[in-house]
Amino acid sequence: MRGGSVAVVGGSIAGSAFAGAAARLGAERVVVLERSPGRLEDRGVGLCTHDDRFDELVRTGHLAADTRRHRLTVRRWVTRGAAGEGDGPDGCGRLLWAQPFSFHSHHWGVLWQALRERTPGQVEFRLGTTVTAVGNGPGGERGNAWTENADGGRETYDLVIGADGYRSVVRAAVCPQAEPEYAGYVCWRGSYDSALLAGLPGGAAPWPEEHCVTVCYPGGQVVIYRIPGLEPGSTQVNWVFYAPTPAWLRLDGPxxxxxxxxxxxxxxxxxxxxxxxxxxxWAGVVALTPRERTFLQPIYDLAAPHRTAGRLLxxxxxxxxxxPHNTSGAVKAMQDAHAFELAGREAGSWPDLLAAYDRERTAAGRELVELGRALGRAQVTASPDWSGMDEPAMAAWWQHQLTGTGGFGGHALGRKG
Incomplete structure (x- = not known):
C-alpha cells in the first residue's frame, strides 16, 4: 500500500529502520520524533550480529554490505583455575571450550549511522522532541492516531509507530498491562579504545582480535570482545559483566x-x-575502563501480548x-521493521498491514524472550559447576539450551513465529 502519514517515536536503530521501511512503502510523509537533542553516534555499546542474519539484512536493503564491523570467529569459554592449578602463564584462566562463532561485532553508534545514511531523504527527523502521550483518533483502526509533545502540541497521522525503547510511551497506549520484568541480576558494561590494552602484562597478545571471550564464574559471567571504533581503522574493547544485584540498587521501575x-x-x-x-x-581488562565509559544495566524481560491497537504499532x-545473552537485540529491531515493510507491500489497507505484522512479530518476540530466559538460567542463575566442565560437557550443555529454539543470534528473516 502507498500514501498516508507515519510518525515514528524514537530515532535510534529501531526507529531509523522503521522510518526507512515506511518511506520505501511510499508513505507521503514520515516524521521521526527523537527526544535526544543531538546525534546519537557516541552511544558506545557493543553488539553482535550473526553472519547469516547480517547477510539477510543486506540482501533486503536494510544495511549496506560495507557497513563497518569487526569479524569474530571463535568464542572462548574460560574460568579461573582450581586451587593449586593457577590461571596459566598469561593469567587468562582455564579454557573450557573454543566454540565456533560466526558473528560480526558492531559499535552501536556506527551501526546506527549506517542505518541513518540509508534512510530515504524525504524522512523528517525532529531532534529534541519528547513525545509524552499518543492515542487513537475517532474510528479506531479505521481512523487515525495522534502524538502529543512536551509543549502540549498535538499532531495527527495515519499511523504512529513506537520505537521508543523499553520505557515506551507508545506501548503504554497499545497494551498498558505490559511492563518489563526484572530478571534478578544486572550487567555492568563498559568500552574503551583497545590501545589501552598495551598497559596490561602481555598487552593484547593473549587475546586474538577475532576471539570473543566468555569468562564464567559462579553466579555470573563476563563477555568480552572487540568492536569497531568511531573512527575508521580503530577498535574498542567492549565487555558485558553479568552479576548479582548490588545491595545499593533500588528498582522502582525500569x-x-x-x-x-x-x-x-x-x-x-x-x-x-x-x-x-x-x-x-580479564580482571585487568575490565579495570582499564574509564568512569565515563562504565555503566550498569539491570536485566529485564518483556514480551508484549500484542503489538498493535487501532492505528498504533x-x-x-x-x-x-x-x-543480551541472545545476541539478537539489533537484529530483532531491524527484522521488526522488515516484517512491517513486507506486510505493507501485501496489504490493501492499514488494518490489514497492522494485523499481519502483529501475527508474525508477536509470536517471534515471545520465542526470543523465552530463549533469553533459558540462556540466563543456564549461564547465570543456575549455571553448572564450571570446575567440572570440559569441551564435551560444554558442547552438550550449549546444545541443550538451544534445543527446539533456533533463535540464538535471532531467527532467520521471514521465519514465522
Whole structure:
C-alpha cells in the first residue's frame, strides 16, 4: 500500500529502520520524533550480529554490505583455575571450550549511522522532541492516531509507530498491562579504545582480535570482545559483566545507571567483583575502563501480548526486551521493521498491514524472550559447576539450551513465529 502519514517515536536503530521501511512503502510523509537533542553516534555499546542474519539484512536493503564491523570467529569459554592449578602463564584462566562463532561485532553508534545514511531523504527527523502521550483518533483502526509533545502540541497521522525503547510511551497506549520484568541480576558494561590494552602484562597478545571471550564464574559471567571504533581503522574493547544485584540498587521501575554517574565506591565494588571472580588478565581488562565509559544495566524481560491497537504499532525494545545473552537485540529491531515493510507491500489497507505484522512479530518476540530466559538460567542463575566442565560437557550443555529454539543470534528473516 502507498500514501498516508507515519510518525515514528524514537530515532535510534529501531526507529531509523522503521522510518526507512515506511518511506520505501511510499508513505507521503514520515516524521521521526527523537527526544535526544543531538546525534546519537557516541552511544558506545557493543553488539553482535550473526553472519547469516547480517547477510539477510543486506540482501533486503536494510544495511549496506560495507557497513563497518569487526569479524569474530571463535568464542572462548574460560574460568579461573582450581586451587593449586593457577590461571596459566598469561593469567587468562582455564579454557573450557573454543566454540565456533560466526558473528560480526558492531559499535552501536556506527551501526546506527549506517542505518541513518540509508534512510530515504524525504524522512523528517525532529531532534529534541519528547513525545509524552499518543492515542487513537475517532474510528479506531479505521481512523487515525495522534502524538502529543512536551509543549502540549498535538499532531495527527495515519499511523504512529513506537520505537521508543523499553520505557515506551507508545506501548503504554497499545497494551498498558505490559511492563518489563526484572530478571534478578544486572550487567555492568563498559568500552574503551583497545590501545589501552598495551598497559596490561602481555598487552593484547593473549587475546586474538577475532576471539570473543566468555569468562564464567559462579553466579555470573563476563563477555568480552572487540568492536569497531568511531573512527575508521580503530577498535574498542567492549565487555558485558553479568552479576548479582548490588545491595545499593533500588528498582522502582525500569531503569539503568548511566555512564559517568557511578561513584568511586560503586566502581570499587566492580573492581573487587572482578578480582574475586575473574582470572587476573580479564580482571585487568575490565579495570582499564574509564568512569565515563562504565555503566550498569539491570536485566529485564518483556514480551508484549500484542503489538498493535487501532492505528498504533510498537517494535524493537518497545515490544520485546530480550536478555543480551541472545545476541539478537539489533537484529530483532531491524527484522521488526522488515516484517512491517513486507506486510505493507501485501496489504490493501492499514488494518490489514497492522494485523499481519502483529501475527508474525508477536509470536517471534515471545520465542526470543523465552530463549533469553533459558540462556540466563543456564549461564547465570543456575549455571553448572564450571570446575567440572570440559569441551564435551560444554558442547552438550550449549546444545541443550538451544534445543527446539533456533533463535540464538535471532531467527532467520521471514521465519514465522
Amino acid at each position: 531503569t539503568s545507571i548511566p555512564a559517568g554517574s557511578l561513584t568511586d565506591a560503586r566502581l570499587d565494588e566492580l573492581r573487587q567483583l572482578s578480582e574475586r571472580n575473574l582470572p587476573p588478565y 510498537i517494535g524493537g525494545d518497545a515490544a520485546t526486551v530480550v536478555r
